[in-house]
Amino acid sequence: MKNVKTALIIIFLLVLGGFLFIWVQKELAFREELRQRPLPTRLHPIVAEHRDRLIERTEEIGIDIVITDGFRSVEEQEALYRQGREDSGNVVTYARGGESYHNYGLAIDFALQLDDGNVVWDIERDDNGNGRRDWFEVADIAKELGFEWGGDWERFRDYPHLQMTFGLSIKELQRGWRPEDVLEE
Known part of the structure; x- marks a missing residue:
């Protein structure tokens, strides 16, 4: 047995x-x-669709925005990282190439566009005159659309930055994971 x-x-x-x-x-x-898997070469279609919705919805409440950045190659990210360190200018990012959601087509940056065409990064403006800062109104709409806002970050507040992570970390994206390209109905 x-x-x-x-x-x-x-x-x-x-x-x-x-x-x-x-x-x-x-x-x-x-x-x-x-x-x-190759790195993306464009903004993710869902991010692009929500970017367009954000522009439309902010226009409806009298706030004009301009998207100042979207997809960014690893080389472009490295050049931005060098700015203020090895190259002249102010430090504009803490992310090296491959460490930003921009490098995977999952992030955009925005600014306010004035009636005269000038672009400003003034988080205090209330040009639509409703008693709320325009910048924060844009961020609230973006969050309703599914973006995460860099202004909510604790360690480093990145007010122009909006991203959709699809639940993926930078490490997972670096390992080759990619979100689906399916638009929501």
């Missing part, structure tokens, strides 16, 4: 080991496939 139990345990462990071996091989192949 003891030999039968031992044999059954050995068979069970061999079968389990076989399943684990196959699963590990598939997981390794999947991860390699992810690593080989």
Whole structure:
């Protein structure tokens, strides 16, 4: 009886080991496939659609915005990172190339556009005269549309920044994970 139990345990462990071996091989192949996925070259279609909705909805309440940045290549991100460090100018980002949602087509930056065409990054303005700061009205609309707003961040407030992460971290994006390109109905 003891030999039968031992044999059954050995068979069970061999079968389990076989399943684990196959699963590990598939997981390794999947991860390699992810690593080989190319970086996006444009703004994600859902982000682009919501960007357009944001512009429309802010216009409806008398606030004109301009999108100052969207998709950004890793090389462009590195150049921005060098600004204020190795190159002249002010520091404008703390993210190196590949560390920004812009590099994956999942972020946009905005500013306010005045009637005379000038663009301003003034978070105190209330040009539509409703007693609320225009910048924060734009951010509230963006959040209703599913964007995360950099002005809500604790460590570093990035007021012009809006992003849609689709639940993916920068590390996951760097490993090759990508959100689906399916628009919501």
